[in-house]
Amino acid sequence: xxxxxxxxxxxxxxxxxxxxxxxxxxxxxxxxxxxxxxxxxxxxxxxxxxxxxxxxxxxxxxxxxxxxxxxxxxxxxxxxxxxxxxxxxxxxxxxxxxxxxxxxxxxxxxxxxxxxxxxxxxxxxxxxxxxxxxxxxxxxxxxxxxxxxxxxxxxxxxxxxxxxxxxxxxxxxxxxxxxxxxxxxxxxxxxxxxxxxxxxxxxxxxxxxxxxxxxxxxxxxxxxxxxxxxxxxxxxxxxxxxxxxxxxxxxxxxxxxxxxxxxxxxxxxxxxxxxxxxxxxxxxxxxxxxxxxxxxxxxxxxxxxxxxxxxxxxxxxxxxxxxxxxxxxxxxxxxxxxxxxxxxxx
Numbered sequence: 001x002x003x004x005x006x007x008x009x010x011x012x013x014x015x016x017x018x019x020x021x022x023x024x025x026x027x028x029x030x031x032x033x034x035x036x037x038x039x040x041x042x043x044x045x046x047x048x049x050x051x052x053x054x055x056x057x058x059x060x061x062x063x064x065x066x067x068x069x070x071x072x073x074x075x076x077x078x079x080x081x082x083x084x085x086x087x088x089x090x091x092x093x094x095x096x097x098x099x100x101x102x103x104x105x106x107x108x109x110x111x112x113x114x115x116x117x118x119x120x121x122x123x124x125x126x127x128x129x130x131x132x133x134x135x136x137x138x139x140x141x142x143x144x145x146x147x148x149x150x151x152x153x154x155x156x157x158x159x160x161x162x163x164x165x166x167x168x169x170x171x172x173x174x175x176x177x178x179x180x181x182x183x184x185x186x187x188x189x190x191x192x193x194x195x196x197x198x199x200x201x202x203x204x205x206x207x208x209x210x211x212x213x214x215x216x217x218x219x220x221x222x223x224x225x226x227x228x229x230x231x232x233x234x235x236x237x238x239x240x241x242x243x244x245x246x247x248x249x250x251x252x253x254x255x256x257x258x259x260x261x262x263x264x265x266x267x268x269x270x271x272x273x274x275x276x277x278x279x280x281x282x283x284x285x286x287x288x289x290x291x292x293x294x295x296x297x298x299x300x301x302x303x304x305x306x307x308x309x310x311x312x313x314x315x316x317x318x319x320x321x322x323x324x325x326x327x328x329x330x331x332x333x334x335x336x337x338x339x340x341x342x343x344x345x346x
Contacts, residue, residue, distance in 0.1 A: 021077050030088060031077040032096070038072050045070035046104055074100070089136040137214060137229040138313050144225050145210055146309035147283035149203050150302065153248050154279055156202040158272050160195045161255035166268050169259075184346040192252055192337075199248040207240075232313070239312050239322050246329035247305035251275075253336035254301070260340050275302060282306060292316050298324050301332050 024031050035041065048068035074096055078088045168174035178184050214230035232240065258271045279302065286306065292314065293307035298321050300307075308325040311317035340346075 025077055025079050028079070030091060032091075033075045033077070035071070035073040038074075041070055041072035042103060045072060089139070093136070134229050134231040137227045138231070138315070140225070140227050141210070141214065141230045142310050142313035143287045143289075144283075145207070145230075145313065146306045147279065147286050148210070149206055149244065149309065150247060150305045151276075151279045151283065152206045153199045153203050153244060153305075154251050154275060154302065156199045157195055157248060157251040157255055158276060160198055161252065161259060162269070162272060164191050164195065165256060165259045166265060170265055185341070188341070188346055192256070195252050196245075196248050199251070200245060203244045203248070236312050236315075239317065240309055242322065242326050243305050243308045243312075246326040246333075247302065249333040250301050250329040250336075253333040253340075257336045257340055260344055278302075279306075286310065293321075299328060301329065304328065 021031050021033075045068060052068055076088050076091060076096070165174070168177070177187050180187075210226055211230060214226040214228060217226060217228045254275065255272055259268055262268045262271065282303065293311055297307040298304045304325045308317065308321060311321060
């Protein structure tokens with residue numbers, strides 16, 4: 001099933017000014033405009049292209065020669081947020097690009113001099129194709145991947161912390177460990193680092209599986225949660241890695257703080273499941289949210305990981321947002337673990 005578009009023609013005098021265009025897009029509409037001489041410009045372009053191929057043999061590589069350019073212009077105006085950015089790119093791929101390709105036949109323009117197998121190096125360059133798919137794919141994938149990654153990290157931390165700390169304490173094994181020659185702090189830090197490592201491994205595997213799912217989605221259905229062509233640049237991957245590591249740290253500190261603050265297993269389980277339920281709710285909220293994260297979202301523990309990865313995938317992040325997220329998570333971790341170690345006298 002493809003995307004369904006509904007079009008409404010707007011008179012020229014209704015889109016003469018910037019304010020009138022803004023009035024339309026504020027209603028959630030996208031405005032497509034053509035330059036005043038569009039038809040003439042397209043006709044002139046194909047005329048120049050025909051003469052170009054008359055002058056140079058189309059069956060050989062034309063070195064040092066540039067294809068004729070065109071003054072024809074189509075603009076898409078839309079509201080500046082992630083949702084409408086995705087819709088505009090989808091509109092361009094589904095409608096505008098196909099219209100541009102079909103226009104010569106619709107307008108009765110003579111294209112007999114242009115080779116049918118002529119390859120447009122801009123349109124069919126593999127790198128350009130990948131980057132074009134990346135724009136739409138990243139925008140749509142940003143609505144699901146950050147939440148799934150944070151959910152996976154927390155579920156891993158929650159499960160391991162519940163067993164390694166609460167389970168061992170309930171079974172009496174934790175008390176025996178503290179009686180060993182190894183210092184209590186070494187035991188605690190060993191458990192914490194084990195959970196951290198497992199959480200990072202699970203997040204990396206989850207990201208790889210979603211990346212693979214995106215590139216295997218050849219049908220690229222409009223309703224796909226992971227459209228074809230999702231691609232992160234090296235700098236973005238490094239930022240996401242830093243966010244995941246710091247998010248795992250604050251989650252571990254929170255779980256340990258809850259476990260050592262409560263005694264009854266059922267109380268511990270219920271309190272550890274509250275963040276899990278919150279993340280699940282946020283997963284659905286992020287799928288329909290209208291805009292980019294705001295400043296306060298980078299301050300809230302756990303949520304800030306989702307907001308930061310979301311911004312990174314949309315390429316709307318800044319160095320400041322990444323640094324604030326990582327540093328605050330480290331700060332929250334230090335504060336909670338310090339309180340636990342002091343209280344338990346480890």
